[in-house]
Amino acid sequence: MARQAREPSLVIGARARELRRTLGSTAWATLEELLLDATPQARGDLSAQASARVLAGRLGVSKDTAAGALRRLASAGLVRREDHRDAARGVFARSVYVIDADRLDERGISRHAAPPARSRRRGAAG
Numbered sequence: 373m374a375r376q377a378r379e380p381s382l383v384i385g386a387r388a389r390e391l392r393r394t395l396g397s398t399a400w401a402t403l404e405e406l407l408l409d410a411t412p413q414a415r416g417d418l419s420a421q422a423s424a425r426v427l428a429g430r431l432g433v434s435k436d437t438a439a440g441a442l443r444r445l446a447s448a449g450l451v452r453r454e455d456h457r458d459a460a461r462g463v464f465a466r467s468v469y470v471i472d473a474d475r476l477d478e479r480g481i482s483r484h485a486a487p488p489a490r491s492r493r494r495g496a497a498g
Contacts, residue, residue: 420469
């Protein structure tokens with residue numbers, strides 16, 4: 373029997389309501405997109421490779437609107453952008469958004485690693 377891949381989950385507590393109201397719906401949805409793609413880093417933060425253009429496509433908004441949402445998240449201290457250059461060509465190769473997991477946790481949002489898949493025995497009720 374093939375096992376299904378388990379995905380990380382977001383847990384949003386009641387304390388997050390104030391953050392959602394403060395950020396606005398577009399920045400909130402942008403934060404969700406970043407968190408869904410984020411990978412854990414050594415010091416406890418999360419990072420997600422993203423661009424305003426990609427996020428705009430996922431959210432159904434303009435590139436400028438997505439860029440504004442990213443700026444709003446940065447102003448709130450929830451994310452910071454790290455640009456990585458292609459040394460050979462001297463151009464920006466990609467942007468990585470580092471998400472402050474501790475600050476999110478303070479605001480009622482946590483991201484949990486995927487729980488291990490439970491194996492099901494053949495013939496077991498389910």
